[in-house]
Amino acid sequence: MNKIESQIPTSIGIIMDGNRRYARSKGLPTLEGHHSGYQKLREVLKWAKEAGVKEMIVYAFSTENWNRTAEEVSYLMGLFRESIHVLTKEAIRDDVRIIFLGDRTRLEAGLQKVMNDAERETVKCSSFKFGIPDLIIRTSGEVRLSNFLPWQSVYSELVFTKTLWPEFSKEELLSILKNYSERERRLGK
Ligand code: FPP
Numbered sequence: 001m002n003k004i005e006s007q008i009p010t011s012i013g014i015i016m017d018g019n020r021r022y023a024r025s026k027g028l029p030t031l032e033g034h035h036s037g038y039q040k041l042r043e044v045l046k047w048a049k050e051a052g053v054k055e056m057i058v059y060a061f062s063t064e065n066w067n068r069t070a071e072e073v074s075y076l077m078g079l080f081r082e083s084i085h086v087l088t089k090e091a092i093r094d095d096v097r098i099i100f101l102g103d104r105t106r107l108e109a110g111l112q113k114v115m116n117d118a119e120r121e122t123v124k125c126s127s128f129k130f131g132i133p134d135l136i137i138r139t140s141g142e143v144r145l146s147n148f149l150p151w152q153s154v155y156s157e158l159v160f161t162k163t164l165w166p167e168f169s170k171e172e173l174l175s176i177l178k179n180y181s182e183r184e185r186r187l188g189k
Pocket of ligand 1: 021041065140
């Protein structure tokens with residue numbers, strides 16, 4: 001892939017929305033949409049890194065998501081536990097640092113341990129940093145931020161796409177990055 005040389009956002013935030021709608025549209029069990037969403041996350045991490053982005057922050061679980069059915073919450077927690085394990089191995093291989101934001105005290109002890117291990121094992125990796133996302137992308141057609149990084153996002157450029165998260169493509173990411181590079185960022189000036 002060619003790097004987009006002009007103006008690459010240092011940081012992108014992604015609200016990965018539309019997993020269940022994707023599963024329904026494919027006739028799959030609804031919760032399997034989250035698994036497809038996780039696979040997409042692995043792909044997008046790779047594409048963003050290749051394009052020159054330095055940091056990616058994703059919205060995996062909001063406080064409001066605790067109100068979903070016990071079955072779905074439990075499915076998601078199991079998926080997080082498994083996937084963080086895999087993502088940690090990949091992060092060590094690719095020199096990516098993993099940091100979890102937000103309150104983790106309500107999560108079960110086993111999941112908290114996997115998260116702490118991921119942070120500890122990748123602490124020396126690369127230049128990944130907690131920053132102020134220059135660009136926030138929300139998939140699936142919802143046009144709001146839903147509590148995602150409320151103060152860090154004050155001057156972020158926003159992109160809302162109708163694409164369901166598991167169908168998000170490399171072409172669309174590159175087109176969003178190109179669109180970003182053409183925007184005039186005045187940062188309140
Ligand atoms: C929103 O789609 C998505 C979520 C609430 C969960 C997102 C989680 C993943 C993609 C798994 C990622 C794994 C890690 C380790 C970060 P939705 O369920 O609201 O879909 P809908 O809008 O179609 O109902």
